[in-house]
Every structure is written in C-alpha cells, then in structure tokens.
Amino acid sequence: MASSGGTKAIVAALVANLGIAVTKFVAYLLTHSSSMLAESVHSLADSGNQALLLVGGRRARREATPEHPFGYGRSRYIYAFIVSIVLFTLGGLFALYEAYHKWQDPHGIESWHWVPIVVLVAAIGMETFSFRTAIVESNHVRGSRSWKEFVRTEKSPELPVVLLEDLGALVGLILALVGVSLTLLTGNGLWDAAGTAAIGVLLVVIAIILAIEIQSLLIGEAALPEHVAAVQQAIVGDGVASLIHLRTMHLGPDEILVAAKIELDAATSAADVAAAVNGAEERIRAAVPVRTTIYLEPDLRQSPGVPAR
Template identity: 65%
Template sequence: MSTEGGNRAIIAALSANLAIAVLKFLAFLLTRSSSMLAESIHSVADSGNQLLLLVGGKRAAKQASPQHPFGYGRERYIYAFIVSIVLFSVGGLFALYEAWEKFHDPHGFEGPWWWVPLVVLLGAIVLEGFSFRTAIKESNHTRGKRSWVNFVRTAKAPELPVVLLEDAAALLGLLFALFGVSLTLLTGDGMWDAIGTALIGLLLVAVAVVLAVETKSLLLGESATADHVKAIEGALVGPGVDKIIHLKTLHLGPEELLVAAKIAVADSATGTAIAKAINDAEQRVRAAVPIAKVIYLEPDIYTAQQTSSTTPVAP
C-alpha cells in the first residue's frame, strides 16, 4: 500500500467525521437522544483515531538511530493498536453506558426539534458513504484478488484496514441510530432509542476487538506474504548460490522487510567468490521485492543432514 493512498483515505474520513460530529452533537442538544449522543462520541473517537494514524505515519518515517537501528516503522502498528483501545473505550463502552442510562429512564425526545436527528443522520450517511468509497478505492489498489476479509487479515499496512472497518462501523452505526430514533418518534417510547444506542455500543466493541487482534499480530512481527517469500526464494538462487538451506522474513514496518537466510555455496568457492555471490543475491532480492531493505545472508556448505525450510507465512 502506498502511504499516500492511506493518507488520502484517512484525511477523507477525518474531514467527514469532524463535520458529522458537530451536527450529531447539535441534534443531541436539541432532542436529548441517547443514540445521537452515542453517535456524536463515536464520530469524535473516529476523528481522534484518524489523527493518531496520521501521527503514527509521521513518526514511522524517522530515520534509524543507534538505539533503534531497524528504524521506527512499527510506530504505525503501535498507533493502530491505540486506535482499537480508543474505539473500545471512548466509543463502545460509552455508548453501552448511555444505553444503560436510557433503559432506566426511557423518555422520548424533548422540544419541537424532533425532525433534526433524522436530517442529521441522513446527511451523515451520505458523508460517511463518500468516506467509505474513498477507502474502498484506495484499498483496491493493493487488495488484488483477496476478499475483503482476507485483505483486513493479511494487510501489512494498518491504515486502510482501520479506516475501512471504522467507516463500515460508522455506516452501520448510523443505521442503528436511525432505527432507534425513527421508532422513538413513531411510538413516543424512548426504549427504542436505548436499543439503538446499545446496538451502536456492541458494534463498536466488536470492531475494536477485531482491530486489536489483527494489530497485535503485526506488533508481534509477521513474515512476508506468500508471494513475496516465493519471489525472494527465486531471486536468492543463482550464480554462486546453489540452494536455500533456510529462510526467515520479518516485517520491520509496512514497507520494510528483513530477510535472513542461510544459503548453500560450493565447497570449493573462495572467499572472494562467496562475497560476490552474496552481493549479487542481495541485488536480485531487492530487485524482485523492493521492500526487502535489510538482508542478511550466511553462506554454508549444504549437507544431506540439513533441512531446507522457509518461514511459514500467513494464509
């Protein structure tokens, strides 16, 4: 994924959420609808999350230092994990708390502004739809033939999966709010508003858990994709390199891959020939997989007792 594409999706989502948050909160002040308050906080949390993703991307671009010799690429994973915590606490738990309060006092809407939440929700659906469309468009550049579920599970750059899930949750949350508000207006029973708020809370908690699980895997360190491993294997074997004894890969960041391999060389090869074979193999790997920025190759004499293996990759 290009960083620019991820940033475009983030900025589109941030612009939509800031505008929507103001309108939702205004609707809450006029009607005291718990669904509108939950959706207001949801939009505020999403806006904060998008700012966190932008900060993470900026911090990840810092140059490597003696203390962090492999750079700061994983900052993007850390900030994406913080996003899941914010979504869970500020968004999901707050909405569930509001639903609990409304269940104990299920009053209808106050004042003559009963129509405002409907207008705001319909307008918010349009704005969120544009944001979601941008996220889908940018994701399609790198998704390839993967399903959307597989894309979220296997993407190495966290920004687009996060924005996709947030926008999808935002649209579904708006439908839940519209459900609760409409039935409250029709029946005068605030219990429907409480139900809509509870559905929003459960939705946000579920999305936060999915984000936390997927980002945790990235934080622990994931190997290269199957396609990249295959390309690296093909590039390593060449003049002076008879075969791969074993290979391990690790993402230092979304666009930075560490490659470590033990390669088999001829037992009669000189030190100069081995050094040239290693340098040539590194060039071939970088040409085949440009994100392979850090490469360590260890030459060895292959024997039948050694087992050739590669790093398992995620399905």
C-alpha cells in the same frame, strides 16, 4: 500500500467525521437523544483515531538510530493498536454506558423532532463518501484478495482500520436512525436506548477485530507469500547453489527483514564468497517491491536427517 492512498483515505475520513461529530452533538443538545450522543462521541473518537494514524505515519518515516537500528516502521502498528483501544473504550463502552443510563430513565424526544432524522441522513451521506474513498484506495492495493483476506493479510494497517471504522460508522448511523425513528413513532425512549446499545456492541466487536489483527503485526508477521516466493527464487543464482532455510519478518508495512542460510558453489576465496552473497542480495532487492534488510549466512548443506542450525 501506497502511503499516499492511505493518507488520502484518512484525511477524507477525518474531514467527514469532524463535520458529522459537530452536527450530531448539536442534535443531541436539542433533542437529548442517547443515540445522538453515542454517535457524536463515536464520530469524535473516529476523528481522534484518524489523527493518531496520521501521527503514526509521520513518526514511522524517521531515520534509523543507534537505539532503533531497524527504524521506526512499526510505529504505524503501535498507533493503529491505540486506535482499537480508543474505539473500544471511548466508542463502544461509552455507548453501552449511555444505553444503560437511558434504559433506566427512558424518555421520548420531546422537541425538535425532525432534527435527528435530518442529521442522521446527512451524516450517512458524508460517511458514504468517506467509505467510498477508502474502498477506492484499498482497491489499488487489494489485488485479487477478498475483503476479509485484505483486512487479515494487509501489512499496512491504515486502510483496513479506516475501512472498518467507516463500515462501523455507516452501520451505526443506520442503527441510530432506526432507534430514533421508532422512538419518534412510539414516544418510547427504550427504542433509543436499544439503538444506542446496538451501536456499542458493534463498536466493541470492530475494536476487538482490529486489536487481534494489529497484535499479530506487532508481534511480527512473515512477508506476504508472494514476496517469500520471490525471495526464494531470487536467492539461487550465480555462486549460490541452494537455499538451506529462510526467515522473513515485516519491520514495518513497507520493509521486510530477510535472514537466510545459503549453500554456495565451490568458492576458492573470501572474495568469491562475498561476490556470491552480494549478488544474491541484489537479486532479492530487484525481485521484491518493498525495502529489504538482508542477512545471508553461507553454510554447508546438512546431511539428511541432520536439522539445519
């Protein structure tokens, strides 16, 4: 990911959500619509989430320390995982609670009837701008991957998080608009409660998807297949006869760990071994477009049937 692209999408979403949250909450105070309250809390949660993503990106840029010799790149995964928790609790569960409360005591919108419609239509416009920004920035790094593949395989969490948040926000706004419109037409507050419940279910589902994908990154995912292939091809060269086995893992979105056993050509001295290993490291760094931490172990090819150690 281009970090600048992710930051641009985050900032666009943050500005849009702050403005939307304020207008929705004013609409709630005027109309007492549960859909408007759920949506204002949703936008407030999204604003907090974008702030968390910015903090995570900043903390990830810290230099490695003796206590954290591989750096702080995974801070971006940790903060993105916190985002999924906030979206689940403050967004989804609050909306479900508010829907239950409204279902127990349904009432129509008794004043300022036009306010929620105007606010929701304006919010859809602002959220569409944010969503479009996230799509444009994602297309810079998505390549030929489908959107589903992009969300599942992208190692930088910010753009998938913002994409899913913005998509959820747009769908939530439409659900709120439907619930409020039907409440205004029928005078029955149960439609408002139903719209609020639908928003809650939507946010819970998105939060679970995010948590599953980011959990995989936190555990440690291998490098992208094209990067693994590039490493495999680059290792074999001057002084290196073959690759015995290879392990890769993302230390952060923009850095991978490469650990491999390699078979060397006939070496007559330690200097030959060092030259072969250093040459392989240089070829790997030239072949892979992300930072690499490399550990290569010279070894002998095992006889057939003997597992590599």
